[in-house]
Amino acid sequence: MYNYLEKVLCIEIIEKISRLQRFLSSEPYDSKRQGAEVVGVFLKAIDGIIDNLNAVIQRLSFKDTATEEEIVLDEWEKQALIRRLSDIFKSIEGLHSCMEFIYGRWVMPETRVFLKNVLDFIPEDRRPEKVNIILSNSYSFAEVDLYEDILSLADIRGNLKGEGQSPSIFLPKIERDNPLNWSILVHECGHVDHQGITNLLETPTIAAAYETPAIKELFSKWFMEIYCDLFATKILGPAYLTSFVTFALLSAGAGGSEVASLTHPADIFRISIIHEVLKNSNLKIVLSDPVLGFDDLSSLFFNMIEERTKLDRKYMHLSVKKPSKLRLGECVDIICEEVDKIISLNQQLTIKDFARVDSLAGRLEKGILIGASPDPDKINSMKKDLEQNITAKKLEEVKGAIQESRVLPWEIVNAGWLYKVKKVYPQSFDIFFSTNELTIEDKIEKWGEDLEGMDRLLLKSIEASEIQALFEEE
């Protein structure tokens, strides 16, 4: 398959467009209402974004006139297209940040259910009583103490008695009903565990890595990010990496994946660590039909960010060096140990937890809820026993065998990603990169309906999983 990275980026951008359209249409505006004109301006802007995207799609859809085969782009053109796609994503981000002009909504109950399950990993004495989730206008996931933030804005902190805390996590509005990208919320939950982070920073090896006060502040922030990355990795497995990679691919500007900031290490640096930890823990989701020669989800996505980084390097002539003073391997091991203290080993994912991810992805393909799943071994062993003259006692045994067991939210999210890679991407490539009578607007509309169905399936699966946990008997 040619130009996989560029096509995946196009599909991810189409997904954002579709979600933006859905968010706008889900608001209670109709032609008689005041807000219709405001929404109309947004929709007009989306049309412009679609036009820009269509130019890239057209280029990727070109076929060699002699052979009728897809063309292979050279590296320079790849780089140009990727840069163009990044710019298009920036215009979506820009539009997203203007969402304050329209009526907003609170998060879905499913998001709170998902978050509750994540926070359960943090020991009770270290977990805040409540964590808010707020739909944000800016396209960023972040954790802040709202109490602190808002009071300091109003400059009235000193006038109030007593300390307050209101840890809050922001979720971009267009990701409101996309559980696959809630993976990044898990990282933000890591920030809520202040105790764990303080413990980590006081660890002698980590403290020694600072060496000078100047880098102390920088490294403490970086280590905190890596700590939260590993927190999310140990809970979610490959789904965290895939989510992070798509986010990084879209949001990074030129050379972006290699650019670090005062608060965050470079994306490629963080993703390399996550990939390494997944490999070392053997947390692998197998692709039964390898894609681009990769037979597991994490390696495929890691390769995509590497490809983008290499292209950027050629274009930007960047030469990034690892900080010489940082004994990386040793520090990552320490961070891992600290994360292990919160998420006890029996809570962490193992390869066994992924045993049914493939069959769950198969159920998603059929449109079936995956909040619970039957045990095929038990069912097969019972099939032969079920005969016409079965006793009442035996019937109860068979009933027990068909009872389904809970599918955990992490399995649901991983199954969702697997399904996306196995089915959604290839089907979307067929829809958008093959010529047919439909306009791109019509294609996006039809495709958006399917996306909405898939979101619904995943959201309801998360809820069903929670209800299963509440009502299943020991």
Next chain:
Amino acid sequence: MVLSDYEIVQALLNEDIIITPLINSAKQIGSSSVDLRLGTEFKLIRIVKQTHFDLSVPTEQIEEQVREYTEVVHVEPMQPFFLHPNEFALASTLEYLVLPRDIAGRLEGRSTWGRVGLQVHSTAGLVDPGFEGTLTFELNNMGKLPLPLYPGVRIAQIIFHRCSPVSEPYTKKVGAKYAKFIGTKYTMFYDDYEYQKIQRFIQGNIKSSIKTKD
């Protein structure tokens, strides 16, 4: 012929019938039925300014009128939804069901809830062979006290009837409006071909009356 517990279990084992999540099979599978649980989404009829469904407007606007007519309430697990006396609400099963081509279903209430006045459907209890999706409840509280309804409680049951295989399963039918849906869906009466004809007729009349005035 109504399926017995033995036949239901066999159909579930062979995945001829799929009911998921099947949280507690021992409690849910009765002698000739399977208990179904309440989902998390409710659609309540609300008091609106509109006097009727206006068919003289384009379909998208009728759709909008239907949405205006209902209020969506989404409760979290372990949170109640109160259905007040004489109140009507749409809801859905927690379970996703798949029926084969030779089994139809009939949705019924559970006696436990019937005794306090809860009706789970007013008129549409038949599930066609080949149906896939969640089932819709037309909840009505005929009692005198508000009923606390929690997601996941067993409020209904489905009885299966075997028939000879139908020519086309419900889900594959053109115009199967409620197939493969998860959650509670609004009415789509305007999608019926009769209503589409009526709509065209009304719209045609309006146009010709405008011409006559000209």
